[in-house]
Amino acid sequence: MKIFTKYFGEQEVDASEIVTFPAGLPGFSDEKRFIFQPFGEVFSILQSIDRTEIAFVTTSPFLFFDRYSVDLPDHFVRQLAVQSESDVAVRVIVSVQKPFSESTANLRAPVIINTRDRIGKQYIPERSSYSLRERLMPKADTPKKGV
Known part of the structure; x- marks a missing residue:
């Protein structure tokens, strides 16, 4: 199938590549x-x-x-029908900044993908020590931070 993408224009996509987010993403529930x-x-x-x-x-x-x-709590694992840890991919959304060294990642709400069944959901825990805006690259005068 052909789709139009924000960054790459028209693309041919195989239906097997599609990841379904049954609840959409926060703020984009229809997607x-x-x-x-x-x-x-x-x-x-x-x-x-x-x-x-x-x-x-x-x-x-x-x-x-x-x-x-x-x-991940058990109810979240069940929602994604995860059978094995090897089925899971974790991604975080990046807020790209200029200069790129100022870019941040949302570590508090990762996107979890069941790679076997191609089902995804953003995991938003009730409590988290992680930041919504964690710098990808440490400042030049500080060592790399392992959250």
Whole structure:
């Protein structure tokens, strides 16, 4: 199927690449179908299939934050029909800034994907020590922070 994307224009997409978000994403509850498009070596675009303008830069938090972890409650695991830890991919939404060194990641609300069944949901815990805006790159005068 052909779709129009925010960053890459018209693209041919295989239906098997679509990730379904049954509840949509917070603020975008009507958007249920997305794809991940590679964007450089460590980023990807979470692109809505149905609305070109809805696209989010994402990355794996584990590439930038050594001590990051997500402990999903049982009800969340059941909602995504996760059968094995190997079925799970964790992505965080990146807020790209100028200069890029000021860009941040939303570690508090990761996007969790059941890669086997292609089902996703943003996990928003009641309490979290993680920030909504954690710098991807440490300031030049500070060591890398492992959240």
